[in-house]
Amino acid sequence: MNADQVYIDRVIAQLPLEPALRTQVEMELRSHIAERVEHGQSVEEALTHLGDPIVLAESYLAAIPLIAAPFWPRAAARIIDFCGVVALAVPIVLVVFITLRTVGKGDLAYFIAPVLFLAVILVLMILAVTYPVIAEYRYGKTVGKHLMGLRVVRESGARISFGQSIVRQLPMLTQVWWIDMLFALFTDKHQRAFEILSKTRVVVAREEQS
Amino acid sequence: MSPGPGRDDDRKGIERELKRGSLELIVLHLLSLGEAYGYEIVTTLTERTGGALEVTDGTLYPVLYRLERAGFVAVRWETPQRGVPRKYYRLTEAGQEELGRLTHDWNTFADAMGQLLRQQPERT
Numbered sequence: 001m002n003a004d005q006v007y008i009d010r011v012i013a014q015l016p017l018e019p020a021l022r023t024q025v026e027m028e029l030r031s032h033i034a035e036r037v038e039h040g041q042s043v044e045e046a047l048t049h050l051g052d053p054i055v056l057a058e059s060y061l062a063a064i065p066l067i068a069a070p071f072w073p074r075a076a077a078r079i080i081d082f083c084g085v086v087a088l089a090v091p092i093v094l095v096v097f098i099t100l101r102t103v104g105k106g107d108l109a110y111f112i113a114p115v116l117f118l119a120v121i122l123v124l125m126i127l128a129v130t131y132p133v134i135a136e137y138r139y140g141k142t143v144g145k146h147l148m149g150l151r152v153v154r155e156s157g158a159r160i161s162f163g164q165s166i167v168r169q170l171p172m173l174t175q176v177w178w179i180d181m182l183f184a185l186f187t188d189k190h191q192r193a194f195e196i197l198s199k200t201r202v203v204v205a206r207e208e209q210s
Numbered sequence: 211m212s213p214g215p216g217r218d219d220d221r222k223g224i225e226r227e228l229k230r231g232s233l234e235l236i237v238l239h240l241l242s243l244g245e246a247y248g249y250e251i252v253t254t255l256t257e258r259t260g261g262a263l264e265v266t267d268g269t270l271y272p273v274l275y276r277l278e279r280a281g282f283v284a285v286r287w288e289t290p291q292r293g294v295p296r297k298y299y300r301l302t303e304a305g306q307e308e309l310g311r312l313t314h315d316w317n318t319f320a321d322a323m324g325q326l327l328r329q330q331p332e333r334t
Contacts, residue, residue: 027295031296032249049267051267059268059272063275
């Protein structure tokens with residue numbers, strides 16, 4: 001891959017998953033690099049003038065104001081995500097109960113069903129914790145946040161890293177997660193304590209901003 | 211005592227801050243002279259200030275993007291027969307008004323600073 005394409009890809013990787021913004025920045029960078037090349041400079045020189053790709057991406061994003069997501073839409077998004085996990089769990093619980101009621105005590109299914117039930121619940125609990133980590137890292141939002149028109153970004157507006165996505169969800173593994181959540185009621189940008197720690201924030205998605 | 215490297219860093223820091231704070235004014239002023247593309251703006255600035263004011267592409271393009279979003283600058287793409295399309299920038303009416311406002315602010319600030327720095331220490 002050419003050096004200019006590698007550079008452009010590194011800039012684009014920092015931007016939110018918005019096709020219009022990404023296309024515009026990509027076209028601009030391609031055009032600006034070509035201008036210098038047409039004036040006799042090498043691609044490497046042109047890239048030196050553009051500077052660090054991450055800083056450049058953040059400079060572009062600084063032009064786009066971020067609107068902090070209010071507390072209640074955030075809470076609603078969290079409830080929607082929780083309901084999604086419950087919706088997965090309910091049919092499994094029903095199947096286990098029906099199985100236990102219909103089979104005799106001597107049947108193998110009578111012993112296997114509760115074990116399967118516990119295994120599935122364990123998987124769902126792991127899913128409940130890992131899903132937001134992966135979804136927010138990959139797409140900048142969970143289903144709940146998507147439905148509420150919210151997304152997760154770095155404080156600069158750039159996409160969050162995998163590490164930041166993990167740190168954001170750490171309070172869910174503790175019993176004091178509600179204290180972490182209460183921070184969102186009182187901080188300027190409606191940030192949870194672990195969002196401040198991970199330098200991330202939840203904002204209104206662009207479609208809703210315009 | 212001779213000024214150490216820290217003093218040089220401070221001076222560069224002030225210069226950088228001054229430049230950053232006035233970059234929008236610089237770009238709007240250059241575009242008031244006529245339509246231009248990115249590289250042209252960079253080279254015109256260097257030429258017209260004898261190299262005293264230089265900006266990198268990485269600093270200029272996000273500013274142009276910001277001005278475009280704010281409606282102060284309009285753009286058009288020109289597609290050559292061969293090669294990559296080129297983006298041209300020109301000042302809009304709103305940009306002209308913004309330029310007037312920023313020029314006024316700059317002149318007020320420069321006058322006040324000049325007045326302050328011309329003052330002599332009072333002798334007792």
